[in-house]
Amino acid sequence: TKAVKKGLLKYENIVSEHLKFVKKYADLKLLKKAGLKVLVDSMNGTGATYIEELLRGTNNKVTTINGFRDPYFGGRSPEPNDVHLKPTAVVIKKGNYDVGIVTDGDADRLGVILPNGKILSGHKVMTLLLLHLLEDRRLRGGVVQTICGTVLIDKISRKYGLRTFETLVGFKYIAEIFNNEDILLGGEETGGVAFKGWLPERDGILSGLLILELLAYKKKSLAKILGDIDKTYGTYVYKRHDLRYSKDKKRKLLSVLRKKPFKKVLGKSVVSVKSFDGFKFIREDGSWLMLRPSGTEPKLRVYSEARNEKEAIRLIEFGRKFAVGI
Numbered sequence: 001t002k003a004v005k006k007g008l009l010k011y012e013n014i015v016s017e018h019l020k021f022v023k024k025y026a027d028l029k030l031l032k033k034a035g036l037k038v039l040v041d042s043m044n045g046t047g048a049t050y051i052e053e054l055l056r057g058t059n060n061k062v063t064t065i066n067g068f069r070d071p072y073f074g075g076r077s078p079e080p081n082d083v084h085l086k087p088t089a090v091v092i093k094k095g096n097y098d099v100g101i102v103t104d105g106d107a108d109r110l111g112v113i114l115p116n117g118k119i120l121s122g123h124k125v126m127t128l129l130l131l132h133l134l135e136d137r138r139l140r141g142g143v144v145q146t147i148c149g150t151v152l153i154d155k156i157s158r159k160y161g162l163r164t165f166e167t168l169v170g171f172k173y174i175a176e177i178f179n180n181e182d183i184l185l186g187g188e189e190t191g192g193v194a195f196k197g198w199l200p201e202r203d204g205i206l207s208g209l210l211i212l213e214l215l216a217y218k219k220k221s222l223a224k225i226l227g228d229i230d231k232t233y234g235t236y237v238y239k240r241h242d243l244r245y246s247k248d249k250k251r252k253l254l255s256v257l258r259k260k261p262f263k264k265v266l267g268k269s270v271v272s273v274k275s276f277d278g279f280k281f282i283r284e285d286g287s288w289l290m291l292r293p294s295g296t297e298p299k300l301r302v303y304s305e306a307r308n309e310k311e312a313i314r315l316i317e318f319g320r321k322f323a324v325g326i
Contacts, residue, residue: 022209025195025206026210030216031212033216036060036099037060037095038063038101039092039095039097040052040065040101040102040103041064041088041102041103041111042065042066042107043084044068044073044105045078046103047104050107051205065088065091079104080109080191081121081191082121085119088113089118089119093115093117097115098221099113101212103205107203109204110125110193110208110211112211112222114223121238122189122190122192123153126185126189127156129210130184131156132211133184133196133210139196140162141183142162143162143163143165143183143184144164144166144183144185145165146168146188147274150238152229152236155233155234165186171188175194175200236305237305237307237311237312238305238312239303239305239316240302240316241301241316242294242301243299243300244300245293247298249326253293254293257279257291262289265289268284268287270283271283278293278301279291280292285307286307287304289315302320
């Protein structure tokens, strides 16, 4: 209080200003009559009850769980992925909701859960948001993904003639391109997405409202929308596995792959290798495997994408066994 009186410290309500801009960006007129039953899980983080508050007075029924701040995040890691959202998926299934919207600890990433409890990958969330901006909002611009991005985004970008950019893992690289190019959407596989006409930064609350906007525009269930995407662009399943990995093993793994990269993975030829952030091996059928040591943790991340879940898991297991054996 002394610091405030002396003018050394000033309190600002930045949340209300932020929400004011969210209201301008989201189509609240459309959302007002969407009639959706929504479960919001704020994972005990900064997302609080803001989505519910933004939709108050509409004909949507919004229920927030874990909307209170807890520095222990209810005993789970506040990441909106299939590892940590299983309890939320059970609530969704039992409650007959149209969709589940999840924000992470600092509310910059988004998780989405179907009525049947299926948890979407960050890739699928990004795909839904891109198609919403293209088909419903009729916006255009470039698209940015990291090296572990999805084939699906590339196929959609080709169809619409959009310029694409690929970066190292880390949103700062995406933000840099946002600041220098005409970008429609940029995102990571973890569910963090930024949009044209917005800050060059991720926003889970706005992303959540745009998913609801998508449902209001399409007037279809999320499962039907995803089915239409599969029919148009093909089915792609993404997987990721993290394992503890020492600095020495990281150095050795990169050295081995640099000297002798895979020419075949599980019997299929590797047609392209990307090595600017770990090693990504793209096979002849478009499926891929990636081994990437974390730059901040004693971990190795193993990624894959294939046309079905079984093959995506097989690729992960191949990569994991190779890395463990180094």
